[in-house]
Amino acid sequence: MKRTALAAAVLLILGGCSQQPAPAPQKACMNTAQLNGYGYDHLEKVARLLREDKKNIASFELFINAMKGTVDNYSDMIKSSVYIGNVVRYLPVPYAGEVSNTTKLISKTLLNLGGAASALNRYKNSSDTFLAGFDKLNRTNLNATDISKLSVYADTKLLSDARTLEDSLNEISSSTAMMAATTQSIADALDSTSAYVDQAKSFIGLSQPGGDDKNKVVQNRNSINARMVQLNQKIVSLEKSGQINRHNIAKARIYSELAVQLEQQVK
Numbered sequence: 001m002k003r004t005a006l007a008a009a010v011l012l013i014l015g016g017c018s019q020q021p022a023p024a025p026q027k028a029c030m031n032t033a034q035l036n037g038y039g040y041d042h043l044e045k046v047a048r049l050l051r052e053d054k055k056n057i058a059s060f061e062l063f064i065n066a067m068k069g070t071v072d073n074y075s076d077m078i079k080s081s082v083y084i085g086n087v088v089r090y091l092p093v094p095y096a097g098e099v100s101n102t103t104k105l106i107s108k109t110l111l112n113l114g115g116a117a118s119a120l121n122r123y124k125n126s127s128d129t130f131l132a133g134f135d136k137l138n139r140t141n142l143n144a145t146d147i148s149k150l151s152v153y154a155d156t157k158l159l160s161d162a163r164t165l166e167d168s169l170n171e172i173s174s175s176t177a178m179m180a181a182t183t184q185s186i187a188d189a190l191d192s193t194s195a196y197v198d199q200a201k202s203f204i205g206l207s208q209p210g211g212d213d214k215n216k217v218v219q220n221r222n223s224i225n226a227r228m229v230q231l232n233q234k235i236v237s238l239e240k241s242g243q244i245n246r247h248n249i250a251k252a253r254i255y256s257e258l259a260v261q262l263e264q265q266v267k
Helices: 002-014 032-052 054-080 082-088 102-135 144-190 195-204 211-266
Strands: none
Touching: 032 054, 032 102, 032 144, 032 211, 054 082, 054 102, 054 144, 054 211, 082 211, 102 144, 144 211
8 A cells, every 4th residue: 555655646646747737648757767766865875884794694593503503402491300301291391292391392382493594595595686686786877677676676586585585584472482481390390290290290209309400490491591582683683684674765766666667768
């Protein structure tokens, strides 16, 4: 709807400067050069933001690797302690049915991390392709077709890859939240004599957990919570950039398409 409204407004401009009927056809208020300039200006804003985000995007790779280490540590925590591994089976776990199966949760998170790594590579490639295409444009001698092609690429490929990366990170956030909830439940159980721990004792004859078990759980809980904060910051940053880029790309595409149409009319 926004694009349609904007297109209508620009078309009105192209139709003439005056709203009053005139006996002779009026010339458009904006010529091809002006439209190309507007399109270029909006693409330049996208290019500038992409370059500013390069450091943030580069940190995504480090984060994904660090997050994988956190998941591995979580898995080791469950496997290395018979007490913890068995207590998990009797905890009042949230997200019933999915979190209770820790193997499934770990596998799902690792799968999401792999998907995010692939999505990140695609987004980096499409960003580099866009920047390379933009750098080939000459501000003093703009071509409507070139701007239009780059705008379409940004609208259909660049934004699509950015959205896929956002979705991948949100999936990681969801499974990480489950891990955090489970780890907190384990920590609560080890710090109390709840009925769930008593039930575990009656089934498997376990004694009170050792200090190492408690330390492992606390360390994993703190690590997971820290990763969640980092992850949410990255998601917010990516979403903010995406919103700004979508706005500028939509405008650039409209101006460039109108410039192409005007060129065809002149021919």
